[in-house]
Amino acid sequence: RTIPIAVSMLLVGSSVGIIIPVMPYVVSNIGLSAGEFGMVISSFAVAKLLANLPAAILVERHGRKPYLVYSLVIISCGVGGIGFASQFEHLVLCRTLTGVGVSLLRTAATLSIADCSTSLNRARSMATMMSSFAAGMSLGPAVGGILADKIGLQSTFYLVGGIYLVLASINNFLLTETKVVPEKERVFPWHQNNVGRKRRRNQAGKGNEESVFTSMQSAVQQWRPLLENRNVRNVVVMNGFYWFALSGAQMTLLPLILTDPSGFALSPTSVGEIYMGMSLVQVFGNPTMAKYIDKIGKVPGIVTGCSILSASMFALPFCTDTNQVAYTLGFWALGSTMLSTAPTAFISDHVQDGQRAPAIALLRTAADVGLLVGASTTGAMADMFNMNVAVHSSASLLLLATGWFTARRLADWHQS
Numbered sequence: 001r002t003i004p005i006a007v008s009m010l011l012v013g014s015s016v017g018i019i020i021p022v023m024p025y026v027v028s029n030i031g032l033s034a035g036e037f038g039m040v041i042s043s044f045a046v047a048k049l050l051a052n053l054p055a056a057i058l059v060e061r062h063g064r065k066p067y068l069v070y071s072l073v074i075i076s077c078g079v080g081g082i083g084f085a086s087q088f089e090h091l092v093l094c095r096t097l098t099g100v101g102v103s104l105l106r107t108a109a110t111l112s113i114a115d116c117s118t119s120l121n122r123a124r125s126m127a128t129m130m131s132s133f134a135a136g137m138s139l140g141p142a143v144g145g146i147l148a149d150k151i152g153l154q155s156t157f158y159l160v161g162g163i164y165l166v167l168a169s170i171n172n173f174l175l176t177e178t179k180v181v182p183e184k185e186r187v188f189p190w191h192q193n194n195v196g197r198k199r200r201r202n203q204a205g206k207g208n209e210e211s212v213f214t215s216m217q218s219a220v221q222q223w224r225p226l227l228e229n230r231n232v233r234n235v236v237v238m239n240g241f242y243w244f245a246l247s248g249a250q251m252t253l254l255p256l257i258l259t260d261p262s263g264f265a266l267s268p269t270s271v272g273e274i275y276m277g278m279s280l281v282q283v284f285g286n287p288t289m290a291k292y293i294d295k296i297g298k299v300p301g302i303v304t305g306c307s308i309l310s311a312s313m314f315a316l317p318f319c320t321d322t323n324q325v326a327y328t329l330g331f332w333a334l335g336s337t338m339l340s341t342a343p344t345a346f347i348s349d350h351v352q353d354g355q356r357a358p359a360i361a362l363l364r365t366a367a368d369v370g371l372l373v374g375a376s377t378t379g380a381m382a383d384m385f386n387m388n389v390a391v392h393s394s395a396s397l398l399l400l401a402t403g404w405f406t407a408r409r410l411a412d413w414h415q416s
Contacts, residue, residue: 004174005112006132008068008167012105013133015163017140017279019079021271022148022156024255026082026091029153034387036088038252038379043092045247045371047099052368053220055107056361064115065177067108072168074101080161083154103364110360114348115178126341127290131283134337138279145272222358231350232359234408235302236366239343241401242306243370246336248378249313249394251371253387257316260387264322277326281333282340289338298346299409305338306402313395317388 027037059067078097085091109129117125147156227233258266258274266274293301312332319325343363351359374394382390 005109006128008171009129010132010136011167013136014140015160018144018160020141020275021145021268022153024259034256034382035379038375040091040095041251041375042372044095044099045368047096048103049368051100051103052361052364055103056357059108059111060357063177063179064108064112065175067104068175069168069172071101071104072164076161076164080158083157112178114356124290127286130340131286134279134282138276138283141272141275145269148268223362226359230412235343235346236363238405239363240366240370243367244374245394245398247371247374249391252375252379253391257387278329278333281330282337285334285337290341293342298342301338301342303406305335306398309335310395310399313391317391
């Protein structure tokens with residue numbers, strides 16, 4: 001049941017990968033600073049942050065499949081619109097649309113995998129989805145770099161937007177609904193008449209169904225008992241710090257460092273090759289790391305992944321040639337691989353089935369707060385000082401957060 005989702009994520013990863021080596025040149029053509037680019041990244045985070053909770057409610061209410069289709073249409077509009085962007089505000093609008101679509105897509109895909117897995121194999125099941133996405137990401141950057149050199153920036157975005165529309169059509173035909181219908185909602189022949197009368201009454205009086213806003217209030221109230229759980233609270237905070245560092249160092253500064261005319265000055269094709277290498281590490285590392293995490297535990301996986309990632313961030317400004325950059329980013333990708341499934345698998349293991357959707361929404365919200373604050377803060381710091389100082393600041397914060405998380409988990413272990 002997870003194969004169609006994996007195929008979907010493979011194609012989505014390919015489309016995302018195509019865009020990665022192209023965005024720095026769009027920023028350069030429009031004339032944005034590192035701080036403004038950080039704000040563009042933050043607009044994506046704001047959209048995801050605001051959409052996470054409604055997405056969890058809608059996916060839980062209407063099922064997983066519809067939003068594995070509708071989300072791709074929204075993403076198509078956002079990505080294709082970048083081809084028309086000529087100023088800062090246009091990019092912000094396009095990234096906002098993309099953020100809403102990505103929130104819907106990730107929520108639907110994650111809950112679909114959670115529906116089909118157990119606590120014994122959840123990390124490995126989610127690794128299948130992440131490996132497929134990473135496989136697409138490994139191919140996409142190289143293709144994106146070649147496309148940008150051959151057909152131009154605008155045409156590349158138009159093409160990727162079209163790919164998302166095609167994928168939406170494919171999902172509509174291939175995917176099946178994974179949400180389990182409670183026994184009381186199933187229709188048996190001897191209940192058909194009663195169910196028919198009940199449906200007619202519900203259609204006549206739509207007030208019986210909660211509005212999305214009311215459901216959002218209810219979901220937020222569910223976050224309180226979730227946050228009272230120390231296991232959930234600690235991993236949510238840690239996930240926020242991880243995304244703070246990742247959005248600042250990888251999403252905002254790394255593309256600018258690689259394409260800086262006074263530095264490495266890489267072409268779109270070369271940038272695509274580097275990102276392809278990072279994705280290949282994730283493709284081949286995801287299954288192995290997932291088995292490792294399932295064996296030793298999610299917490300050691302989180303700590304190890306954050307430690308590797310922060311060390312790689314510290315090393316990047318000291319690289320003097322592309323070979324050193326490639327080795328550093330290889331370890332960088334390895335750390336990210338461990339963190340791609342461990343937090344979600346951990347929080348899924350520590351909540352009941354009925355709490356899984358709001359718990360995952362809470363985890364995504366913490367990530368988006370980190371993404372929002374990290375991208376804008378790190379970009380502004382790069383404008384005030386330089387990009388090397390900004391990267392080291394992100395690495396230092398992640399390392400401090402990892403130490404805090406480790407200390408809290410050790411304290412909980414001793415108390416138990």
